[in-house]
Amino acid sequence: MGLQEKHRDKPFWYSFIYAIEGIVTVVKQERNMRFHLLSSCIVLLMSFYFSIDKMEWLIVLILISGMFCLEMVNTAIERVVDLVTLEYKPLAKQAKDVAAGAVLVYAVVSIIIGAFIFIPYVFKLLRTIEIS
Numbered sequence: 001m002g003l004q005e006k007h008r009d010k011p012f013w014y015s016f017i018y019a020i021e022g023i024v025t026v027v028k029q030e031r032n033m034r035f036h037l038l039s040s041c042i043v044l045l046m047s048f049y050f051s052i053d054k055m056e057w058l059i060v061l062i063l064i065s066g067m068f069c070l071e072m073v074n075t076a077i078e079r080v081v082d083l084v085t086l087e088y089k090p091l092a093k094q095a096k097d098v099a100a101g102a103v104l105v106y107a108v109v110s111i112i113i114g115a116f117i118f119i120p121y122v123f124k125l126l127r128t129i130e131i132s
């Protein structure tokens with residue numbers, strides 16, 4: 001029986017189980033993903049602490065979820081490349097490097113946007129500490 005036939009009769013919610021398996025796999029196997037998880041927890045704690053406004057929450061949540069999604073796509077690309085070849089191939093290098101570049105661009109932009117959101121709150125906190 002081929003893979004297609006094997007999965008044809010499964011109920012639709014099996015796709016969710018497979019998706020969750022994918023998320024668990026990335027968290028278990030990818031150090032970068034665990035780093036994203038840790039930094040996201042810190043950002044969420046800061047967001048609660050500073051009581052950021054609704055628009056800022058939306059931006060923070062979009063950035064965090066975007067980072068997770070991109071890291072998962074990056075990992076998927078790495079796995080497919082390794083499945084195709086474990087030999088040194090310039091195209092394999094390009095595929096992995098381009099995917100890693102996408103993660104880097106998103107991470108740098110997220111840090112810049114995060115700085116725009118949080119730095120004013122940090123300064124406000126420092127001023128309050130100075131005054132009191």
Ligand SMILES: Nc1ncnc2c1ncn2[C@@H]1O[C@H](COP(=O)(O)OP(=O)(O)OP(=O)(O)O)[C@@H](O)[C@H]1O
Nearest residue numbers: 030032078085086087088089090092093096097100
């Ligand atoms: N088959 C290959 N052919 C040529 N270069 C490769 C190949 N596999 C990996 N590379 C190069 O080595 C780098 C590291 O590859 P690797 O598969 O270890 O991913 P990684 O960047 O360490 O991923 P992560 O740390 O996110 O798991 C790639 O970015 C690429 O430049």
